[in-house]
Amino acid sequence: MAVCIAVIAKENYPLFIRSVPTQNELKFHYTVHTSLDVVEEKISAVGKSLGDQRELYLGLLYPTEDYKVYGYVTNSKVKFVIVVDSSNTSLRDNEIRSMFRKLHNSFTDVMCNPFYNPGDPIQSKAFNGIVSGMMVQTG
Amino acid sequence: MDQESAAASGGSLISLNEHEQRYYSGLHARCQADTPGKLSSSKVAELFKASQQPPESLHKVTEVCGAKHLGYFGTPQFYIALKLLAAAQSGLPIRLESVSTTNLPLPRFAGLKHEPDVRHPAAPPGPDAQGAQCGSAPVSWTPADRSTFRPLETSADKKEPWSPPRSPCSSPPRSPLAYHSYPYAKQRNGVEAQITPESKRSSRPMVPLEQHSSPCHYGVKPTMEHLQAFSAERPSQPGTVDYSDDDAWRITGEQLEYYTNQFKSLQPDMGARILGAVAKNFFTKSKLPIPELSHIWELSDVDRDGALTFTEFCIAFHLIVARKNGYALPESLPATLQPGFMQHEEEIPDTPESSEPLIVFEDAEPRSYQMGQRITVRLQPSLSSNKQELDEEPLKEEASVKSLTSSQEKPRLRQGAFPDRPEPPQDLDPQMKTKTRPRSYSSTSIEDAMKKVEEPPTPPPRPQKTHSRASSLDLNKLLQQGAPGVKGGWLLHPPALPPRPSASQVPHFLTVSEKTPQNKVQQPNFADFSHFREEEESSMKPEDQRPASGFGPSTEDLTNNSKQDGSGSSHCQAPQKPVRRKYLPESQNPETGPPPGMVFPPSAKPSQKLLSRQKREIQMAIRKNRETNTVLTRLNSELQQQLKVVHQERVTLESQLELLRPLAST
Numbered sequence: 001m002a003v004c005i006a007v008i009a010k011e012n013y014p015l016f017i018r019s020v021p022t023q024n025e026l027k028f029h030y031t032v033h034t035s036l037d038v039v040e041e042k043i044s045a046v047g048k049s050l051g052d053q054r055e056l057y058l059g060l061l062y063p064t065e066d067y068k069v070y071g072y073v074t075n076s077k078v079k080f081v082i083v084v085d086s087s088n089t090s091l092r093d094n095e096i097r098s099m100f101r102k103l104h105n106s107f108t109d110v111m112c113n114p115f116y117n118p119g120d121p122i123q124s125k126a127f128n129g130i131v132s133g134m135m136v137q138t139g
Numbered sequence: 140m141d142q143e144s145a146a147a148s149g150g151s152l153i154s155l156n157e158h159e160q161r162y163y164s165g166l167h168a169r170c171q172a173d174t175p176g177k178l179s180s181s182k183v184a185e186l187f188k189a190s191q192q193p194p195e196s197l198h199k200v201t202e203v204c205g206a207k208h209l210g211y212f213g214t215p216q217f218y219i220a221l222k223l224l225a226a227a228q229s230g231l232p233i234r235l236e237s238v239s240t241t242n243l244p245l246p247r248f249a250g251l252k253h254e255p256d257v258r259h260p261a262a263p264p265g266p267d268a269q270g271a272q273c274g275s276a277p278v279s280w281t282p283a284d285r286s287t288f289r290p291l292e293t294s295a296d297k298k299e300p301w302s303p304p305r306s307p308c309s310s311p312p313r314s315p316l317a318y319h320s321y322p323y324a325k326q327r328n329g330v331e332a333q334i335t336p337e338s339k340r341s342s343r344p345m346v347p348l349e350q351h352s353s354p355c356h357y358g359v360k361p362t363m364e365h366l367q368a369f370s371a372e373r374p375s376q377p378g379t380v381d382y383s384d385d386d387a388w389r390i391t392g393e394q395l396e397y398y399t400n401q402f403k404s405l406q407p408d409m410g411a412r413i414l415g416a417v418a419k420n421f422f423t424k425s426k427l428p429i430p431e432l433s434h435i436w437e438l439s440d441v442d443r444d445g446a447l448t449f450t451e452f453c454i455a456f457h458l459i460v461a462r463k464n465g466y467a468l469p470e471s472l473p474a475t476l477q478p479g480f481m482q483h484e485e486e487i488p489d490t491p492e493s494s495e496p497l498i499v500f501e502d503a504e505p506r507s508y509q510m511g512q513r514i515t516v517r518l519q520p521s522l523s524s525n526k527q528e529l530d531e532e533p534l535k536e537e538a539s540v541k542s543l544t545s546s547q548e549k550p551r552l553r554q555g556a557f558p559d560r561p562e563p564p565q566d567l568d569p570q571m572k573t574k575t576r577p578r579s580y581s582s583t584s585i586e587d588a589m590k591k592v593e594e595p596p597t598p599p600p601r602p603q604k605t606h607s608r609a610s611s612l613d614l615n616k617l618l619q620q621g622a623p624g625v626k627g628g629w630l631l632h633p634p635a636l637p638p639r640p641s642a643s644q645v646p647h648f649l650t651v652s653e654k655t656p657q658n659k660v661q662q663p664n665f666a667d668f669s670h671f672r673e674e675e676e677s678s679m680k681p682e683d684q685r686p687a688s689g690f691g692p693s694t695e696d697l698t699n700n701s702k703q704d705g706s707g708s709s710h711c712q713a714p715q716k717p718v719r720r721k722y723l724p725e726s727q728n729p730e731t732g733p734p735p736g737m738v739f740p741p742s743a744k745p746s747q748k749l750l751s752r753q754k755r756e757i758q759m760a761i762r763k764n765r766e767t768n769t770v771l772t773r774l775n776s777e778l779q780q781q782l783k784v785v786h787q788e789r790v791t792l793e794s795q796l797e798l799l800r801p802l803a804s805t
Contacts, residue, residue, distance in 0.1 A: 037792060041799070112445040114415035115422075115433040123430055125470070126437050 001091070001136040002099065003067060004028035004083035007107065009119060010076060012036055016122040019083070020136050031069060032081050035061050039071045039079050056104075057097055072100040080104070085136070099134050106130040162245050163221050167214060178212040183220075189248040190224045200224055221246050388473035390457050398453045405452075412446035418455070425459050431468060435459060438472050 004019035019028040038061040058071035065086065072080040080103050084091055110116055110124045170182040187197045204212075204219035212220070225246035226232075390398070399409075405421060406413050413421075422432050439455035440447065447455060454476050462468055 034788065034791065037795070109437070109443055112415065112440065112443055113433050113436045114419035114445070115429050115436055123433070124437060125434060 001084065002082045002134050003085050003136055004032065004081075005103070005131050005134060006032040006081040006083075007103070007122060008032070008036060008079040008081065010078060015078075015120075016127070016131075018128075018131055018135070028083055031064075031067075031083060035069045035071065035081055036079065038062055038069075039073060039081070042071065043073060043077075057100055059093070070096050070100075072104070074104065074107075078107070080107075082134075102130055102134070158245060159222075163218055166221065166248075167217055170212070170217065178214070178217050180212060183212045183217065186248055187220070187224065190228065190246055192224060192227050196227045200227065388457070388461070388469075389475040390453060394457065394460070395453065398456045399449075401456065402449050402452050409449055412444070412448050413452055415445045415447075418447050418452070422455065422459060425463065427459060427462060431462060432459075434468055435462070438469070441472075 004017070006014055006018075007016040009015050014032070017029060017032060019025050039058060042058050042061070056072055056074060058073060061069040061071045061081075063069070063086065067083050067086050070082045070084065072082075074080075080100055082096065082099060082103075084096070106124075106127045107122075110122055110127050111118065113124070116122075116124070166186060167178070170178040170186060187200070190197070192200070200220050200223040203223055204216040209216060228246055401421075402409065402413070405417055418436075419432075422435070423429075425432075427435075435455055435458045438458060439451045441451060441454075442448075454472065457476060458468065
């Protein structure tokens, strides 16, 4: 269960960011922002070694004492960042991967919508529904 | 010929002679449906009816030939059925054994249409006949239930053709509707639902039928009134495809034609897809807000390919139509708008009994939309059978007909259970919101400024003092706009000030700048006064009274006092003025003449009005400058905070970089 989910565009501005409201949202926004650097670094590192082929799932970006940050980047340099609570140890890597896959699919659906201009904040109800399903329920 | 082989394989029981083969193959071709191997059940039904057999025997025929079990008429079943019909017509009992009799005459079908028109509504003539028969015989819809149950119960037992017929025999005589409902239930739920309203006219137990027969139809549906008083006219209008249980979300035939025309205008090939951009331009003309159009797209693009097939296009168009009529967009596609259903709809275009008004599409393009036609979505009256479902539907309230233009020619049925829907709020709300917003900003700031100014008698001068000193010439320029005579005073100030107040004034100003603007108002007073005190103690005697008077009142008061002490004589004021100018804002004493007049309301009576006016002007200028000052200080503080944040980030990044550098180098 994620605590915060963010979609960041290629130009590193957020298209969608939502966190469990009871907690300090500003802290999560800041965390996501700082995690972007780690994402960039991972992208560039993998790019050198493997050439064109690149793993979309970036894995654990960095852990802090409170939570862990996972990253995922698409081929069009759109980044997904998920922040999960560290106390939730039952979350396995596969589950995070599936969450990212779901996010990617619904993001693709949003993109397919001709009424959505790339670069606009994402306001799709379907996308919101999927994100809510992934967030911590108690939040 | 595959037909022969099919007949041979399907039934080793039947052997067809030449005539029969030809005849049967002709009939078979006539009854061809879209799906290969299956015959169009409506046409088969029509054919069977034309055989003029009583309904029970037709039912029996269906069962015996195996179509009932299969759910559709395959070629062998069809042939067997034809054989059985022939047997029945010649008086033989309907059994499988009778199929094997060789010398059966050809089955006779009366009044058949001879053109195999697949597309053309076979259904309306079907319901026509059905309706006629319906009127004749009460229909019970339990057969439909049984029909769904039967495949579970009986296990394709052709050897026991009689056992199934027993249970239907116990029921009231079946009309072909029951007979038809079974294949329809399997194949075409839409047609079945079409049949059900026909039956409803004459039969009562509709609720169980609907629940069983068309399970996929009941989702969240608003009920709609039928514009033509359909419920009253139903028995006489068999040809319509309007369903009493259905609602805004079902596309009528007329609407379907309209949508078809629109689709063709966009894309001549009916089988191709409309690209997303094309569809976007098209639907944007409907003047619905973009988020709603986006939502409609999400609902209608079922295969998520970014393009609209004809079915998806109809769905989207229908949703737009509904939205324009005031219906809220559903969260998910209503059952009647599902693509599977849509395809059946295509085959049953409605024959409009009278000119249905079409929805005016408020688009810029005249050719497509401003046809003068109006589509009003048909509302269905609530029948007793419907109310069960209707009560459960949350959108029941949105029942009133919402036509963009008055459709006075249509009598509207009101069952009394549907409150009128309020006007579409979508157009009103944004207007309301936009109107209220701009007002608020301007008013509050002025009021605040007014309050600030009015509370202390003459506060403005003091902040001006500090501004004049610490700030650059910008404020001078600002003040120049307010008080034209400021220039002279201002120019005088800077050179006079530096020696004295610089030491003490600067730290005061620094402390002030870090605080809120309100504090700024307060502190400069203190700062001014302290300097003022020093200045005046050193320079002027009458100014001794000022420190005694205290800081609360504005400097203007003090200056008043001081000036009063100076007996209001101009010459007394004159020596005071240069000193005062150093501290007092230019608003007070920008000019030698008028400002003292401002400060001396009791004394300078003749020019009082002029002075008050100028005072007011200057106060206005002061207020404006204060506001700009506060805004600028806030901006400054925010920028500084951002700067701090960015600094921190930079520090973290640099630390990370340093950490990574040894790794990268190795």
